Amino acid sequence: MTVRDEPAALRASVLRAAAELFARNGFPEVTIRAIAARAGTSPALVMKVAGSKEELFHRTATISAPTLPDAPASGLGAALVEELVDRQRRGDLEHLGRALMLRVNAPDPEAVRAKFLRGYVDPLAERLEGPDARLRAELAVAALTGLATVLRFFESPELLADLDGVAQAYGPIVQRLLDGA
Known part of the structure; x- marks a missing residue:
């Protein structure tokens, strides 16, 4: 079964690809085509499973601070x-x-x-x-x-x-x- 055959796997692959690209290149430099290439699918499927570039950004561009150290x-x-x-x-x-x-x-x-x-x-x-x-x-x-x-x-x-x-x-x-x- 390929990523294209499994909607959950495709969605996860697209979200992972978008997160990596946005973190490295920033919003203006990332294209749906680049996300699709990294996820191993087509731009149309990216849009179908994940929405617009802005929606992808908001969903994947998370800010997750590390846990504060356990120090006095x-x-x-x-x-x-x-x-x-x-x-x-x-x-x-x-x-x-x-x-x-x-x-x-x-x-x-x-x-x-x-x-x-x-x-x-x-x-x-x-x-x-x-x-x-x-x-x-x-x-x-x-x-x-x-x-x-x-x-x-x-x-x-x-x-x-x-x-x-x-x-x-x-x-x-x-x-x-x-x-x-």
């Missing part, structure tokens, strides 16, 4: 930076960079912004105690997004050459933002 409040900044650095070492998907790409290229940037805040800032703000928890969470996420962008998109050679040093230097910076110091 006093070590959360270092733990967040270490996780980001570990993703870079492994070559894993960089969630913050992906969220940035999705927002820049989204047909509905406001929806992506709202998903980003719900996925990244809200859980972190809930974890913090004291005044201005939301502001401190936004500042820390901003710092992490900057680091993720420089590592992943700009491939800063000095930083990539010393990821341990990056974690040591940047962890306390993020911690100060979380603490409000």
Whole structure:
């Protein structure tokens, strides 16, 4: 049985192909034809099982923040930076960079912004105690997004050459933002 013979398998293949292409290339650069080629089907079947390009984007361009590390409040900044650095070492998907790409290229940037805040800032703000928890969470996420962008998109050679040093230097910076110091 081929993907074309099984509607659920075809739908899954199309959604997976769209998610990968939108994450890598952004909304404007992705075509239904490219999604179809990656899914191993025709553009007409893509439209039939998944709808328009914009519908596909909204269905597949998810922002899924990793779970916050199980670290004490006093070590959360270092733990967040270490996780980001570990993703870079492994070559894993960089969630913050992906969220940035999705927002820049989204047909509905406001929806992506709202998903980003719900996925990244809200859980972190809930974890913090004291005044201005939301502001401190936004500042820390901003710092992490900057680091993720420089590592992943700009491939800063000095930083990539010393990821341990990056974690040591940047962890306390993020911690100060979380603490409000």
